[in-house]
Amino acid sequence: MNIFFQQVLNGLTLGSVYSLVALGLTLVYGILHIPNFAHGAFFMVGAYISFYVAGDLGANFWVAMIVSAAAVAVMAMISERLIFHPLRNSPALHDMIAAIGLLLFLEAVVQAIWGADFHRLPAPYTTILRFADLTAPAQRVLIIGAAIVLMIGLQIFLRRTTTGSTIVATAQNREGAALVGISPLKVSLLTFAISGALAAVAATLFAPINLIYPAMGHLVILKAFVIIILGGMGSIPGAIVGGMVIGFAESFGAFYISNNYKDIIAFVLLVFILSLRPQGLFPSEVR
Amino acid sequence: MLQLDRVMLNYGSFRALDGISLNVRDGELVVMLGANGAGKSSMFLAISGLRKLSGGSIKLAGGEITGASPATIVSRGLVHCPEGRKLFAHMSVAKNLMLGGYVHRGDKAGLKERLEQIYDMFPILREKRDNNAGSLSGGQQQMVAIGRALMGRPKLLLLDEPSLGLAPLVVRQVLDTIKAINASGTTVLLAEQNAYAALQIADRGYVIESGRVVLEGSRQELLNNDTVRRAYIGG
Numbered sequence: 068m069n070i071f072f073q074q075v076l077n078g079l080t081l082g083s084v085y086s087l088v089a090l091g092l093t094l095v096y097g098i099l100h101i102p103n104f105a106h107g108a109f110f111m112v113g114a115y116i117s118f119y120v121a122g123d124l125g126a127n128f129w130v131a132m133i134v135s136a137a138a139v140a141v142m143a144m145i146s147e148r149l150i151f152h153p154l155r156n157s158p159a160l161h162d163m164i165a166a167i168g169l170l171l172f173l174e175a176v177v178q179a180i181w182g183a184d185f186h187r188l189p190a191p192y193t194t195i196l197r198f199a200d201l202t203a204p205a206q207r208v209l210i211i212g213a214a215i216v217l218m219i220g221l222q223i224f225l226r227r228t229t230t231g232s233t234i235v236a237t238a239q240n241r242e243g244a245a246l247v248g249i250s251p252l253k254v255s256l257l258t259f260a261i262s263g264a265l266a267a268v269a270a271t272l273f274a275p276i277n278l279i280y281p282a283m284g285h286l287v288i289l290k291a292f293v294i295i296i297l298g299g300m301g302s303i304p305g306a307i308v309g310g311m312v313i314g315f316a317e318s319f320g321a322f323y324i325s326n327n328y329k330d331i332i333a334f335v336l337l338v339f340i341l342s343l344r345p346q347g348l349f350p351s352e353v354r
Numbered sequence: 355m356l357q358l359d360r361v362m363l364n365y366g367s368f369r370a371l372d373g374i375s376l377n378v379r380d381g382e383l384v385v386m387l388g389a390n391g392a393g394k395s396s397m398f399l400a401i402s403g404l405r406k407l408s409g410g411s412i413k414l415a416g417g418e419i420t421g422a423s424p425a426t427i428v429s430r431g432l433v434h435c436p437e438g439r440k441l442f443a444h445m446s447v448a449k450n451l452m453l454g455g456y457v458h459r460g461d462k463a464g465l466k467e468r469l470e471q472i473y474d475m476f477p478i479l480r481e482k483r484d485n486n487a488g489s490l491s492g493g494q495q496q497m498v499a500i501g502r503a504l505m506g507r508p509k510l511l512l513l514d515e516p517s518l519g520l521a522p523l524v525v526r527q528v529l530d531t532i533k534a535i536n537a538s539g540t541t542v543l544l545a546e547q548n549a550y551a552a553l554q555i556a557d558r559g560y561v562i563e564s565g566r567v568v569l570e571g572s573r574q575e576l577l578n579n580d581t582v583r584r585a586y587i588g589g
Contacts, residue, residue, distance in 0.1 A: 229452075229453075229456070229459050232445075232449065232452075232453060233453075233456070235442070235445065236442045236445065236453055239442040239443060239444055239445065240440050240441065240442055240443070242404060242436070242440050243436075243439075243440030243441060243442060244442075244453075245403075245404060245424040245425070246402060246404070246424060246428070246433070246434050246435075246436060246440060246503075247428065247433075247453050247454050247455075247456045247457070247502065247505075247506060248424065248425045248428035248429055248456045248457035248506065249425065249453070249456055250423065250425045
């Protein structure tokens with residue numbers, strides 16, 4: 068029972084991180100209709116900023132997370148304004164190449180500052196929680212709890228607030244949104260800011276149970292793409308469910324099949340689900 | 355209220371608008387007649403700031419709006435209800451309508467009052483307010499599109515082909531509603547292929563062909579004009 072519970076916990080932990088990353092990616096896709104490969108670099112930079120603020124400056128874990136989220140949000144907005152906005156009327160391929168260029172640029176900058184070595188962010192809570200005969204490291208419970216709070220918060224923001232509705236409206240009909248007076252530029256900036264902040268928070272939560280290194284965003288972004296393709300490009304529920312599907316598949320696959328095949332499972336699942344449902348699990352625009 | 359002076363619009367090497375000049379006076383209901391591809395929709399897109407002019411100028415209530423953003427133009431009282439409706443299909447009717455009042459978002463009480471007025475104008479929308487806009491019939495979606503535009507409290511309302519694809523009975527209802535909107539004080543510029551029905555409610559009209567104004571006149575003048583009768587009314 069405890070072993071099964073551990074796999075559920077691992078699945079939820081991985082799924083929470085993947086969902087947060089995929090949410091940012093799917094939001095940007097919904098607005099711009101381009102796959103933002105640089106999102107993996109936002110995740111990586113978020114981890115490094117938290118590592119610097121909590122490690123070198125000695126700040127509290129939560130302060131580090133807030134600073135990292137704010138810094139990556141600003142960085143994402145600058146990249147939208149300086150790189151993606153001028154390419155708005157260019158073929159989609161140009162955006163994709165620009166995104167890959169940004170990814171490589173950010174990795175080079177991080178490597179120049181911190182080097183190529185692995186780093187680790189100390190876990191803020193090292194206790195092991197016990198429920199009857201079940202045990203759970205506090206950091207994993209924290210990741211799951213924080214992800215749930217963020218997902219609910221994001222849903223409330225998008226559904227219940229006027230500002231959030233402008234993002235959903237622009238994703239559903241860009242011209243229709245402009246005609247009611249919504250500024251597509253402001254919406255794009257806001258979406259990039261949210262997307263960057265989500266990536267930074269996910270990275271900060273994940274960093275204490277993983278390593279920090281310049282290429283850490285590669286596998287995460289590839290899996291996030293698998294998730295949003297599975298969930299339906301631009302679909303918010305799809306990103307959450309898709310993240311959990313991949314998280315659980317990896318966790319149970321690693322335990323019951325082989326840990327060596329853990330990273331392959333996401334891609335096998337992609338092929339399998341898309342052969343049954345080519346449109347993804349939740350086909351739609353952002354909603 | 356609205357003045358277009360030699361407005362030009364190019365799509366690459368194709369000239370969609372070729373020096374259009376026209377004016378719409380306060381309180382009027384003016385109809386734009388023309389075949390498919392004559393430039394009616396391009397003209398509306400240019401007026402509402404969604405397409406950048408290649409030449410000429412546009413003034414609204416005496417003030418220059420050439421090159422202004424759609425958001426600025428909406429906040430100055432010109433609202434465009436586009437062809438194809440451009441609704442937020444996966445949002446509820448109520449949310450579509452509320453977003454129509456986005457530029458007045460600071461005035462919550464005013465928006466609620468306006469929403470009730472829209473529901474009084476289109477009672478079916480009150481019943482369907484929680485349904486997704488994309489799930490409604492064509493006529494009901496057109497009501498949402500007009501209602502959403504009215505939520506922006508327009509001084510000038512641009513309506514592009516509001517009867518397109520609707521059943522004849524629904525076309526009559528939509529045009530009656532447009533007449534009522536105009537009678538309540540909103541200036542209306544209406545593009546319509548259904549020339550006879552549109553001229554029944556209009557004060558004046560323009561005929562455009564290949565991006566140029568080729569004819570203008572009062573309702574009666576246009577109804578009696580042989581070219582208009584032959585080309586657009588069929589009699």
